[in-house]
Amino acid sequence: MSKLRSSLQLKFSLSLLTFTLIIFLIISLFFYYQFDFFFNDTNTFKPTSLKKSFSKYFKNRGQSTAKFLSEELVNPLYNLDTENIFYLLKAVKNDPHVKTAYVFDKNGKLIHGGSNDLLAFDQTLEAATISEISSPQARKVIEMDGQIVISCPIYLEDDKLGFLRLIYSLDLEPSDTEIVKSIISGLKYQADKKNIKLFALLILFILLGSLLFAFTLSSGLKKTIVRLSEIAEKFGKGENKFTFPKPGTDELGKLVSSFIKMVEQLKTKKERLNESNELFHDLTLTSPIGIWRSDLDGNCLYINNQCSEIIGVSPQNAFGKNWLKNIHPSDKESFSSEWGNAVKELNNFKCECRYLAPEEKMTEVLGRTIFEKNDNGKAIGYIGTIADITNFKTLEENLKKSLLEKEILLKELHHRIKNNLQVVSGLLHLQEENVRDPQLLNILRESQNRVLSMALVHERILESDNFSEIDIEKYIYTLINQLLKIYGSNDLNISLDVQVHIKSFDFDKSIYCGLIINELVSNSLKYAFKKNQNNQIKIRVLNTNTGKTKLIVSDNGVGFPESFCLEDNDSMGLKVVSLLVESQLEGTIALDKNDGAKFKIVF
Numbered sequence: 206m207s208k209l210r211s212s213l214q215l216k217f218s219l220s221l222l223t224f225t226l227i228i229f230l231i232i233s234l235f236f237y238y239q240f241d242f243f244f245n246d247t248n249t250f251k252p253t254s255l256k257k258s259f260s261k262y263f264k265n266r267g268q269s270t271a272k273f274l275s276e277e278l279v280n281p282l283y284n285l286d287t288e289n290i291f292y293l294l295k296a297v298k299n300d301p302h303v304k305t306a307y308v309f310d311k312n313g314k315l316i317h318g319g320s321n322d323l324l325a326f327d328q329t330l331e332a333a334t335i336s337e338i339s340s341p342q343a344r345k346v347i348e349m350d351g352q353i354v355i356s357c358p359i360y361l362e363d364d365k366l367g368f369l370r371l372i373y374s375l376d377l378e379p380s381d382t383e384i385v386k387s388i389i390s391g392l393k394y395q396a397d398k399k400n401i402k403l404f405a406l407l408i409l410f411i412l413l414g415s416l417l418f419a420f421t422l423s424s425g426l427k428k429t430i431v432r433l434s435e436i437a438e439k440f441g442k443g444e445n446k447f448t449f450p451k452p453g454t455d456e457l458g459k460l461v462s463s464f465i466k467m468v469e470q471l472k473t474k475k476e477r478l479n480e481s482n483e484l485f486h487d488l489t490l491t492s493p494i495g496i497w498r499s500d501l502d503g504n505c506l507y508i509n510n511q512c513s514e515i516i517g518v519s520p521q522n523a524f525g526k527n528w529l530k531n532i533h534p535s536d537k538e539s540f541s542s543e544w545g546n547a548v549k550e551l552n553n554f555k556c557e558c559r560y561l562a563p564e565e566k567m568t569e570v571l572g573r574t575i576f577e578k579n580d581n582g583k584a585i586g587y588i589g590t591i592a593d594i595t596n597f598k599t600l601e602e603n604l605k606k607s608l609l610e611k612e613i614l615l616k617e618l619h620h621r622i623k624n625n626l627q628v629v630s631g632l633l634h635l636q637e638e639n640v641r642d643p644q645l646l647n648i649l650r651e652s653q654n655r656v657l658s659m660a661l662v663h664e665r666i667l668e669s670d671n672f673s674e675i676d677i678e679k680y681i682y683t684l685i686n687q688l689l690k691i692y693g694s695n696d697l698n699i700s701l702d703v704q705v706h707i708k709s710f711d712f713d714k715s716i717y718c719g720l721i722i723n724e725l726v727s728n729s730l731k732y733a734f735k736k737n738q739n740n741q742i743k744i745r746v747l748n749t750n751t752g753k754t755k756l757i758v759s760d761n762g763v764g765f766p767e768s769f770c771l772e773d774n775d776s777m778g779l780k781v782v783s784l785l786v787e788s789q790l791e792g793t794i795a796l797d798k799n800d801g802a803k804f805k806i807v808f
Contacts, residue, residue, distance in 0.1 A: 260375050262384065263302060264353060267373030268346065270300060271355040275369045278308060278359055282316075282366045290317050297371075301378040304352060308359075309368040316367065330356070330368055338368065351376045433464055495570075495591035497528070498577070501584065503544070515568055515593050516560050533559035533567065551576060551584055557594070569595040648777075654691060654723050674709035677718070681705065681744060684719055685726055692730040697740050699730075705746040707754060717789045718746075718756060724778040725758040725804055733762025733802065749807065753792075759803035771796045 274297050281289040294306045294317060308316045313330035337345050338358050345356040355371045489496045495512025499505050505528040513520050517531050532540055536558040547554040554574035559567055574589035640646045681703055689699065710718060726742060734740040745757040771779065771794065782804075786794045792808025 259377060263373065263375045264346075264348075267302065267353055267355055267371065267375075268344065270297065270303065270373065271344075271357055271369060271371045274306065274371065275357050275359050278369060279361050279366065282308065282359055283361055287317060301380055302374045304372040304374055305370075306372070307370040309370070311365045311367050313368065330370070335368070339365075348375075429461065433461070436464075436468065494593075496589075497523075497591065498586060498588050500586045501548070503529070503548075503587075506586070512591050515570060515591050517566075517568075531560045533561055535559075547574070554587075554589070567595075568593055569598045650691070654688065654727055674711060675715040677707060677710045677715065677746060678703070678705035680715060680719065681722060681746070684722060685742070685744070688723065688726050688730060692727070696736055697730075697734045698736075698738065699734065699740045699742060702741060702743045704744075706748055707746050714790070717785050721756070721782050721785055721806065722758060724782045728776075728778055729760040729762060729802070733760045733764070735763070753807055756806040756808070757803065758806075759797075759801060761801040764801045765796070765798050767798070769796075769798070 274293065277293055278290060280286075281293065290308055294308065297303050297306055309330045310316055313332070313335050315329065334345055334356050337343065338356055341358060341360040341363075343358060347354045352372055352374045355369075355373060357369050359366045359369055489509040492509065492511060495509060495515045497505060497508040497512050504525050505523050508516075508518075508520055508523050508528060510520070513523065516523075516528060518528055540556060540558050543556050544554060546552075553576070555572065557569065557571050559569055561567055571592045571594045572589055574587050576584040577586040577588050579585050640649060682701075685701060685703070689701075722744065726744075729742055739761075741761050743757070743759045745755070747755045747757070749755050771783070774780070783794060786792045786806050786808065790806075790808035792806055795805045797803040797805065
């Protein structure tokens with residue numbers, strides 16, 4: 206902590222020094238640029254020095270122009286391309302300081318003068334000049350009347366091709382504004398070099414002042430910072446009572462106030478954390494289920510006593526991988542696979558497995574696991590619970606056995622009911638042989654059909670895996686085919702159209718709907734159809750928009766008279782249908798007498 210405190214003091218002093226230095230530099234630069242405090246004004250320059258600088262600049266530029274032009278004229282002069290020579294001479298005269306440019310052959314005879322006026326200069330180059338510039342790098346420069354005459358040779362390697370003469374003005378032109386500014390700026394820099402030392406001394410003074418100010422200020426703040434660091438060190442060791450420095454009204458005082466507030470908040474949070482830890486400890490001790498924690502690799506970090514009892518490993522011996530050693534050998538592979546997938550996908554985990562506690566006692570457990578995350582939401586481990594479900598598993602097995610027994614009993618019951626109903630149907634059939642009254646015979650046959658329709662429901666239950674629901678579509682087809690056989694309808698040419706949009710009915714609804722369909726289809730088979738016609742029976746079982754069921758039974762037979770009333774008739778079968786619809790199904794029934802008979806039942 207002492208090293209940290211020393212480092213903190215050093216960093217603070219350096220930061221304060223840097224801050225002070227930057228402030229002084231900003232002030233100095235402000236005066237430098239805003240008030241031109243150190244440098245002379247350009248108006249102090251003498252005209253002679255300016256003229257000399259301009260002349261020197263343009264002399265150099267004139268010679269550079271001559272060198273450039275002599276190099277560009279090599280190819281045109283070698284090929285005697287007078288048009289290109291003229292073009293180059295004309296192009297170089299775009300510089301307002303170029304007054305005239307001439308090109309001579311190697312004997313000194315004029316080839317072109319940069320314009321159409323070839324008489325503007327002598328037709329030949331002086332012999333003395335030719336001898337003076339006979340080498341490739343030779344130059345002859347003559348200054349006269351504010352201009353210079355530059356003569357130079359034109360060579361292709363060691364082969365002399367000719368000569369160039371360039372007359373270049375040294376006087377200022379209107380377009381030389383930027384050049385003038387640049388030359389004046391250079392003169393200004395030269396004039397101000399003497400004052401750089403003074404400016405450097407000022408910077409040194411600022412540096413020394415900044416150091417003095419920074420260390421003076423840091424010495425006053427040192428005690429407060431050291432005191433705050435000591436408090437932080439004690440707080441880290443668990444102490445809760447401190448004597449804080451008295452906060453002032455300046456920025457340091459605000460820092461001290463913020464530090465005091467932060468420490469108080471941390472103390473409150475620490476107290477709450479301790480309370481939370483104590484509460485967690487009490488909850489784990491009193492919890493009826495096992496609670497554990499592990500790292501991301503599955504190494505146990507904590508288990509409570511209940512978890513220890515369930516898995517058969519003491520809390521002291523459970524750390525690391527030991528808490529998993531008692532998993533039943535048959536469950537280890539599946540447990541490891543599911544655990545690995547959960548870790549890979551960062552998903553919560555749930556599984557059932559068996560533990561072999563000491564003395565070969567097997568315990569069925571249900572485990573649930575969630576990820577433990579840090580403040581950044583990154584997974585750092587697992588928290589889980591283990592519940593002993595051995596008794597529940599035993600109870601579940603007993604319930605399955607009991608349910609299987611009840612299913613067998615129910616099947617036997619339905620089988621016997623079906624057989625009894627078929628016996629009743631058979632008795633009624635035997636009774637028909639001794640009855641000569643047609644009306645009574647019809648009553649016996651209808652009763653037989655009703656008994657068979659109920660027996661058929663029990664038969665469907667025996668064929669189904671679900672005792673509470675019956676496949677209504679199969680039931681309807683079987684019931685109608687049975688009626689067709691009873692009434693010998695082969696001669697009537699009857700086609701059957703059944704559409705069922707509901708998969709199944711419960712037992713009671715199946716009984717009632719079967720009796721209703723039995724009565725209505727029996728009426729159609731007995732009274733509605735004639736021979737040698739395309740007779741049809743339609744049955745629809747639909748869902749309505751209101752959540753109810755609609756049953757439609759219709760035929761294209763002779764229908765009912767206009768005077769027939771469903772609510773007031775002598776037909777026993779239709780009375781049974783109305784009674785079943787209204788009393789048992791709590792629905793409504795309506796008869797449509799157009800194009801045969803159509804019964805619409807909603808329940």
